[in-house]
Amino acid sequence: MTLGWEEIRAEVLRRIRVRDWPPGALIPGEEALAEEFGVARATVNRALTALAEAGVIERKKRAGTRVAALPVRRARLEIPVIRLDVLGRGLAYDFRLMADRQVPAPVPVAARLGLPEGQPMRYLETLHLAGGLPFVLETRWLNPAVLPDPPPDFAAVSANEWLVTHVSLVSGDIAFTAEPATPREAEVMGVAPGTPLLVAERTTQGMAGPVTLVRLAHAPGHRVVMTF
Amino acid sequence: MTLGWEEIRAEVLRRIRVRDWPPGALIPGEEALAEEFGVARATVNRALTALAEAGVIERKKRAGTRVAALPVRRARLEIPVIRLDVLGRGLAYDFRLMADRQVPAPVPVAARLGLPEGQPMRYLETLHLAGGLPFVLETRWLNPAVLPDPPPDFAAVSANEWLVTHVSLVSGDIAFTAEPATPREAEVMGVAPGTPLLVAERTTQGMAGPVTLVRLAHAPGHRVVMTF
Incomplete structure (x- = not known):
């Protein structure tokens, strides 16, 4: 054999x-x-x-x-389009664009992305729903330089999905933390302020420079699973 | 050029x-x-x-x-020995073995690992310290079949470090969640009950079967960072 x-x-x-x-x-x-x-x-x-x-x-x-001299385990995380993540769980998907405006980049946002302070940015707030219930509240700072002219309509396709399918990301990082729900998150997600939320903060770099800084606050009980 | x-x-x-x-x-x-x-x-x-x-x-x-037909981003997480993670942050490392006993596997633990209910397991509770402060509370169920005879002294080298350096893991999964500190976690880590903690739950399989189920409750503010 x-x-x-x-x-x-x-x-x-x-x-x-x-x-x-x-x-x-x-x-x-x-x-x-x-x-x-x-x-x-x-x-x-x-x-x-x-x-x-x-x-x-x-x-x-x-x-x-x-x-390997020092055994290091590596696990892989697949970062899908949120819509597909929800559909993959057998739930209906929907989203609501709750804010969309041009704002000069605040200092911490500019610093994280390596952009000049006050650089005009697109600020987007999107609530993703799974089975009609809040799933992820996405707060995004987007470098408008990566958008075509005219820019896409983020009320028709979420910024998350548009970026994944249209902008080639070269590198980035994700940080997971557990944070108490802010008053805004508590209100939008229908939980008590201070409720523990799993938060993922991602920065991504594209070929032509910084693309986006996004904070994803997940509904209580959310599990991010990785395999190795 | x-x-x-x-x-x-x-x-x-x-x-x-x-x-x-x-x-x-x-x-x-x-x-x-x-x-x-x-x-x-x-x-x-x-x-x-x-x-x-x-x-x-x-x-x-x-x-x-x-x-790729469907663009999926993959990020990589390196899972180090906790001692080395702490030293890598420029902090002194120490740990305390707070519990070590033989216990029959409770149903959920046995089910997660694919072991028979009531199988004798080693239960270990280890507090990892960074700079003298609580860093991670590790709650571990260990399949004693993976241990040599006589078994190692987990008060001398942490179960985390011993396993990483002695047992070849074949596969596993990690789930990250945000959870309110349990009364036990709050007491041991010196935080208020209900404080949001980043929790990682890992199961690992070795060549000879299930190895361990471990819950790592991280001190408030802990960030798990991955790159892609």
Whole structure:
């Protein structure tokens, strides 16, 4: 019986675990492992790719593959369009554009995005609904330089969905925090002020510079799930 | 001047953005792109790897590389040893083992891990300190089958650090929620009951079956940051 890639992965993990291959050690090349296990090189490659993504091994061009010196687990989060996230939960989706105006960037917003203070920005507040109930309150600062002329109508397609499908993001960061609902969040989401909300704050950079700073305040009980 | 991989990435993103290469379309192979851009194939490979990790394109063995049909952003979270996370913030690390006992697995714990109800488990409560202040309260259910004989002393090295460095995890999931501090958490962490805490609940599977279910309640203000 030929081994599958999961079995190759398990055997590589076993050798790392029993310190046959200790932290930092160079492991045999794909060709050598394929020969040893009697499988195709592509099978070994798939197993090693999975282990590299999990942070167990480190692959370098030419320098070969090493056992990670410091085991770091990496988990992946998929950031979907909110509408699709809601539909994926089997709930009806709707949204309401609650604010849309041109405002000079306040200092903290400009600083986070690397834009000059007072730069004209588009400020948008969108309430996303799942099954008719508040799901996420989105507060967004958008660099109008990324918008076409004329700009899209964010009452017809949410800024979240328009940006994901039209603007190529190059890099960014997300910070998760637990915060007491602000009076505004409490009012819009129909919860008591101070209720713990899971908040995600994202900044994104595009090819032509900063794109957006967005705060997503999730309804109580919301779970953000990642796998590894 | 020869183009760098970031410039190749930017040009590929541009073509996707202007719909030269629409969602779902097959894009040229590495060799063809390397020739067109006048760069080494490895440079194209690096650019495409970055775009694949970001979810912009999908690479399949033999079937080639396609523009993702549905743009999904992926962010990566590194899950470090808590001690190293604290030291990385420039703070002194310490921990206190507050509970350590053998308990039959309660139904929800057994169900989450896929173990029989009542299975003997190790229950551990560990308070991690940063700069002498509560940082994370860790509540852990551990499958004793993964431990050597004699088992490690979790008062000497935290269960978190011992597991990361000794047990190869195969897969798992993490869920982030915002929760009001329980009376126990409030007491141990020195905050008012109901204070919003960022809670991470992880389950992990090893080669020989379920490893652990752990709840990490973070001190108020804690930020979990991911990049993409």
